[in-house]
Structure formats: structure tokens, C-alpha cells
Amino acid sequence: MPLDPADVDEAVFDVVDQIPAGRVSTYGAIGELVGIGPRRVARALSSGGGAVPWYRVVRADGSAAEPVRVRQLEMLAAEGVPVRDGRVVLSTVRWP
DNA sequence: AGCGTGACATATA
DNA sequence: GTATATGCCACGC
Numbered sequence: 001m002p003l004d005p006a007d008v009d010e011a012v013f014d015v016v017d018q019i020p021a022g023r024v025s026t027y028g029a030i031g032e033l034v035g036i037g038p039r040r041v042a043r044a045l046s047s048g049g050g051a052v053p054w055y056r057v058v059r060a061d062g063s064a065a066e067p068v069r070v071r072q073l074e075m076l077a078a079e080g081v082p083v084r085d086g087r088v089v090l091s092t093v094r095w096p
Numbered sequence: 097a098g099c100g101t102g103a104c105a106t107a108t109a
Numbered sequence: 110g111t112a113t114a115t116g117c118c119a120c121g122c
Contacts (some may be wrong), residue, residue, distance in 0.1 A: 005119085025105055031109040039118055041122095046103045054103080065103030072103090 008036055012044040019056040022080045023095040024088055026060050032096075062087035 006053070011034040019025050027038035030074065034041075046056045054076040058064050064072035073083055082089040 028106095031104085036103080037117055037119090039102075040104095042103045057103085059103090059111060060105055067103060069103090 003035065009011065009032060009044040009048065012041050013049070013052045014059055016045070016052040018029075019053060019095055023093050024056045024058050024076065024081060025095045026058060026090070028060050029094075029096070030057065031086070032072070058088050058090070062090045064088075065095060 010028060011030075015030050015033050016025070029039045030041045031038045041057070045052075045057065046067075055064075055068070056071045056084060058072065058076075063069070069086075073086060073088075077083050081093050
């Protein structure tokens with residue numbers, strides 16, 4: 001069955017919206033959940049992620065994306081996410 | 097149709 | 110620990 005781009009984007013937004021407060025996930029993890037590559041996830045968020053808590057999505061090493069990295073770390077810290085030296089402590093807050 | 101670019105990931109040095 | 114290279118996939122020119 002072909003994956004429609006709009007459907008995939010919707011699935012990504014859905015997963016991101018399901019991330020509980022104080023937790024974070026990675027592009028790769030979401031990509032596996034929805035059945036796409038990590039770049040597709042980043043593409044979806046950069047394109048229309050304004051309707052979901054994109055700041056709960058970080059890289060595989062816990063670092064945040066360039067254009068929003070300050071904002072992201074600030075939001076996560078406000079949510080109670082343990083951050084160290086600019087990188088999220090995924091070992092504790094990684095989701096699922 | 098081909099090429100360059102990017103909110104990534106993994107492997108290797 | 111960081112830096113570099115390769116793979117992936119979709120989008121715009």
C-alpha cells in the first residue's frame with residue numbers, strides 16, 4: 001500500500017503530539033514508528049510542525065536542531081527535562 | 097530528468 | 110570526547 005505524503009505527515013504529528021510532558025523522542029524513533037526515514041520526520045516538522053510540540057523531538061545524541069536549538073532547550077528545561085551541556089539526557093527521558 | 101540542499105543517523109578515525 | 114564521510118529521502122530549481 002502506498003504511503004501518501006499527507007498521511008505520513010499526519011502520522012508524524014500524531015506521534016509527536018503523544019509525547020508526554022517531561023519526555024522527548026528522536027527523529028529516528030518517530031521515523032521507525034511511522035515507517036519512514038528520519039529526514040522525512042524533520043521535513044514534516046520544519047514544514048508544518050507549528051501545531052505540535054516539536055520541541056520534544058531531538059536528535060539521536062540528545063542535541064537539538066540548529067534553527068531552534070536555543071528555543072528547544074529552553075522549552076525542555078521548562079518542562080523539567082534534564083539537560084546537560086546543551087544536550088538532553090536521553091538515557092532518562094527518551095520516549096517511548 | 098538531473099543536481100543541490102537539508103529541524104537526521106550511523107560508522108569510522 | 111569531536112570531526113569527517115556515507116547513506117537516505119523528499120523538495121525546489
